[in-house]
Amino acid sequence: MNVTVTVNGSQVEAEVPDRTLLVHFLRDVAGLTATNIGCDTSSCGACTVLLDGRSVKSCTMLAAQADGRSVVTLEGLADGDGELHAVQRAFRAEHGLQCGFCTPGMVMAAVSLLSENPDPSEAEVRTALEGNLCRCTGYHNIVRAVLAAAGERGGR
Amino acid sequence: MIPAPFTYKRASSVDEAVDLVARDGEDAKFLAGGHSLLPLMKLRLAVPQTLVDIGRLGELSYIRDEGDHIAVGAATTHGELASSGLLGRDLPLLAHAAGQVGDPQVRHCGTIGGSLAHADPAADLPAVVLALDATLVARGPAGSREIAAADFFRGLFETALEPGELLTEIRIGKPAAPGWAFQKFTKRAIDWAIVGVAVQGGRVALVNMDQTPVRAVAVESALADGAAPAEAAAHAAAGTSPSEDLNATRAYREHLARVLVRRALEAAQAAG
């Protein structure tokens, strides 16, 4: 079917099989490969993107379900001049990553959290990242980064 | 993993959704949030020929105060239930339990109607609608009908819905009986309940203690006879038939049911 998705502000239109998953549409059609496929079973969150502003796991959604809607991937967070988003800067400053595989999904989940709850407690950050697995960091620095980003954005 | 080929159709109204599924018969399925159906399709455990997407139907997505009851549209997401001020005030059990489903990403997609229609014995909301004694409204080619939650869950992944029938609304009488609690025991944050308990007033329903969600009848009648929480909770596993799996033996599930029912009844007493 014909699928048109506004990805990071630009329209991406393609004729794709109905069964195309959103994550494949983003990686293979739109050529945006920051969104990773980790588990492919909706468990790890590496494929998290924003759909109309809310975090979703793009391995568990059809491209057709995003047709006519707006998606933001990690590539869409930095502003036009390449200035990183507050959450990206905080992950760098707080060492919120090691291998980096989980990072795009973690960052998108954190951005979604802060849009719903700009001033989360540490416990709320941990709960909000339940759907994102990291095999490297032990999570502490990721949580610290999200709290730092909330602080920078005026949350606390 | 990708699903086997199928034809995707997006319904623009409830009537059209029912028509489209009726036209394609047994091989057609409704698609709501896709968070139970798509994982099954990726594993090729489900191979529908047609998917009819109802996920964007505004007429299925609402939480309304109807005076003597609260009406919830079947395509309302877990996230919308969890953050609803109306539910938070009048039906905190439903809001709280919806907030315990999966993780934020799952709650942004998954719907109450999908969860009830899928009828996984480990799912949270089926037990909640039992504890709330909700009425479910279904629409098929022949029209609408009401089904009591107590008659809805028929077996493992099996409900009273006829093929082609769409769940449209969940109705919950108000005011809810005072005192509520929800307990969910998991090994890791994101997991499904090994055992769960939903309590509203004197009604107690169990997650994952049988092929369907079940009311803990022996606990309820002990409570009605004036038993204290700890006394009533001793009957939590009576008449149940929990499965054994990687997470738990039958005896462990029975033990969990007794412990969680006691905690839930104590919490409900404190809340009531």
Ligand SMILES: Cc1cc2nc3c(=O)[nH]c(=O)nc-3n(C[C@H](O)[C@H](O)[C@H](O)COP(=O)(O)OP(=O)(O)OC[C@H]3O[C@@H](n4cnc5c(N)ncnc54)[C@H](O)[C@@H]3O)c2cc1C
């Ligand atoms: C990682 C993960 C973790 C999860 N954890 C939990 C958990 O802890 N607790 C829990 O309860 N659930 C959990 N779930 C399941 C989640 O709640 C699903 O959203 C829900 O079970 C199905 O809702 P859906 O809208 O996604 O339905 P879909 O997947 O779209 O549909 C499921 C089934 O119901 C049918 N259907 C859908 N809507 C209707 C309708 N209105 N009328 C008739 N038939 C309909 C479909 O045809 C299909 O057969 C989890 C899911 C995932 C992926």
Ligand code: FES
């Ligand atoms: S790849 Fe989507 S959740 Fe792991």
Ligand code: FES
């Ligand atoms: S940094 Fe390696 S998986 Fe998270």
